[in-house]
Amino acid sequence: MSEVIETADIDLIERALNDSYTRMRIDARGELRGMRLATAMLGSVRLDKLDFRMSLHADVAPRPTMFIVQLTAGHARYVSADRLLRDGLRRDG
16 A cells, blocks of 8 residues: 655645654745655555655654665755764764
8 A cells, every 4th residue: 555645835744744753843945845755565664755845954853763764865964962964974972
């Protein structure tokens, strides 16, 4: 079974991400808006393909789940209390 959510409405994007992952607040930047989330189940594993067509900042609650991410364009930065992960490199401090 697969499901697709596609929208340019920031409130709907935030709600879809909250329902799918964890509590978060989205701060979209710039005029371009949009997200597409396609979900499929492979046995007990859920596979998501998430495409953003916007720049954003997200404050995200911790989640005890493994995420495997492939960034195909743009850049991402993950900051937690004990480490910074930037461009695929772990940096302590």
